[in-house]
Amino acid sequence: MYVAVKGGERAIENAHRLLANVRRGDQSVPEISLDQISEQLGLAVDRVMSEGSLYDRELAALAIKQARGDLIEAIFLVRAFRATLPRFGASEPVETGAMRVRRRVSSTFKDIPGGQILGPTFDYTHRLLDPSLAQGFVPETPATAEASTVPTPRVTDILGRDxxxxxxxxxxxxxxVGDLTREPLNFPAxxxxxxxxxxxxxxxxLLAMGYSTQRGYGRNHPFAGEIRFGExxxxxxxxxxxxxxxxxxIELTECQMVNQFKGSATEAPCFTRGYGLAFGQSERKTMSMALVDRALRARELGEEALAPAQDEEFVMSHSDNVQATGFVEHLKLPHYVDFQSELGLLRKLRKEFTEANAPGVMKEAAE
Amino acid sequence: MTQNNNQQAQRQAAMAVLAHAEAGEIAARLRALALPAHQDLRAPENGLVMLRGRVGGDGAPFNLGEATVSRAAVRLASGEVGFGYTLGRDGEKARLIALCDALVQSRDFGGAVERDVIGPLREQLMIRRKHAAAETAATKVDFYTMVRGEG
Incomplete structure (x- = not known):
């Protein structure tokens, strides 16, 4: 055993040296900088900050570089880093109604105060690969217009008035305020x-869970009441x-889903809501989050909870990709002793099987 | 009491500007002042603040995720204590904000730090924000113009 451990150490050290080399790639190609990652792969940085649960662009960029672009590995690195710092406390809740809006759209009302503001978006692009981006691309200067001083209230606030x-x-x-980084999770949550x-x-x-609600597994008739992104x-x-x-x-994306009604003998029917909020420009994430948030309110709203997206224990126990990857990927670590005992048991079972099924001459398979 | 509130509002307004500036910009502006003697009351320290949102944007608070924060405290020889807090891990920036916060409270330096440091930085910040707002405004959908153009 001692010999095997020593051999493993040397192999691990050399594997990490090889990884560092492969991570750098062809050294005749310039090294990528953290600024380049932060500026030009900004949405990857946003995702790592959101799911790493740590707002720090530079650290997220470093994690992406270290992880060779594997975002779940990068999220893992960021989560591990946050455990090294003391916590000073909690912020005042952010006021998303006072956001300096960079993008703000509603699919429910055409004419909202402050207007539909597209901002930097992939929406309405043709999704054709653009060869001009391959090298030396210099974008046009953005157009400008007189900024309006009209406030941009949340669409849900407008509906709420009536x-x-x-x-x-x-x-x-x-x-x-509950904090699942401090207390173990109990259900119902x-x-x-x-x-x-x-x-x-x-x-x-979350995308798959949200999608499943749209396809009928916990249907709740969503409209994107509003999506806003800004500071x-x-x-x-x-x-x-x-x-x-x-x-x-900080930059945040907020999604307000407006869903079909609830009402009772004593309460007039009204739209219900699902909410999504995430660091950076994370539209798909916040839309999915809002769909799932609404689905998880099934019990509270007296709906039949039969679909996976309505099952909070199922959703909350499987949403974390660091936990998930830890448990899935641990399967590749040495399980020699575990496996040895399984192997021993299997041999015993096979021997018993052979003996039971060969009433004539006893002939054991060579081991 | 009113004077206290005034000074608190002034300090908050200064911090709101300084938190958006780079350490180098603050340091460069501070060079315009003949700084009084001062010392670190608390050396720069990095940590985390849990950022909170509200359910539906306006409901009960929930924990969204943490952010890195750097903080420091500085005391002027004349006794004023300044605090510096900023998102990120730039301890030097936290120290410079703390120094500015102490200067804002000082009878002798309050005017100068507003004039030479915070005022110009505020102006820069407003220009950046105005520019971003103008770019954003150009992407606003104008349904009516489209109809008129076709007619």
């Missing part, structure tokens, strides 16, 4: 924990300072 949509649940006096789980959940998983200010009530300290701004 009572057409349910209002957001308010916190109970003195209620603490409240909406704060569900949203935290979905916000750091795997985009692909919001962050404030932190620092005890030593004695007031809310501005920390700077």
């Amino acid at each position: 009572g057409l949509i349910e209002s957001s649940p308010q916190a109970e006096e003195g209620a603490s 409240d909406r704060d924990l569900r949203l935290q789980n979905l916000a750091r959940g795997d985009e692909g998983f 919001v200010e962050v404030e932190f009530s620092a005890e030593d300072v004695g007031f809310a300290v501005p920390l700077g701004s």
Whole structure:
């Protein structure tokens, strides 16, 4: 055993040296910088920040570089890093209604105050590969126009004024905010924990779950009431300072799904809601999150919960790609002893089988 | 009390500008001042702040994810204590913000730091924001213009 361990150490060291070399690739090709990743692969950085659950563009870019572009590996690296720093506290909740909007669209109302603002989007592109991007591409200067001073209220706030949509649940006096990085997850989980789980959940998983609700597995008739992306200010009530300290701004995407009605003998029918919020420009993520958030409210809204997307234990236990990849990928680590015992058991079973089925001459298979 | 509130609003407004500037820009502006003696009360330290959102944008708070934050505290020889907090891991920037926060509170330097450091940085920030807003505004859909153009 001792010899095997030593051999393993040398092999591991050399494998990591080889990895470092392969990561760098052909050294006649210029090395990629963190600024290049942050500026030119910005949506990959946004995803790593969201699912890594850490807003820091530079660290996310470093993680992407170190992971050779494997985003789940990068998310893993970022999660591990955050465990090395102390937590100063929690911010004041961000005010998305005061967002400096870079993009804001509604599929429910054409004429919303502040207007439909497309911003930087892949929507309406033809999805044809563009050979001019292959090398030396210099984009045109963006067009400019007089910026409007009209505020851009959330679409759900406009609907809410007429009572057409349910209002957001308010916190109970003195209620603490659940934090699944601090306390183990118990079911049933409240909406704060569900949203935290979905916000750091795997985009692909949430996309598939959200898609399944559209295809009939927990149908809830969604409309994209509003999707907005832009900058919001962050404030932190620092005890030593004695007031809310501005920390700077972050980019966020918010999605408000508007879904079909609920009502009762005592309450007039109104639209229901699903909510999505994520770091950076993460539209697919927030739309999927909002669909799943709404599906997970089945019990609260008195709906039959039969579909996977309505099962909070199923969704919340499988949404985290770091946990998922850890358990799936651990299968490739040495299981020699486990396997040896399985092998021993199998040989015993086969021997018994042979003996039971060969009433004539006993002839054991060579081992 | 009102004076206290005024000073607090002034300090917050200064921090809101400084948090958006680069350490190098703040340092370059500070060079215009003959700085008073000062010392680190708390050396720059990196940590995390849990960022919170609200259910539906306006409901009960929930934990969205963390952000890196750097913080520091500086004391002027005259006694004013300044605090610096900023997103990111730039300890030097946190220290410079703390220094500016101390100067803002100082009777002798409050005017100068506003005039030579915070004012110009605020102006730069407003220009950047205005430019971004103008680019964004050009992507606003104008349904009516389209109809008129066809007619």
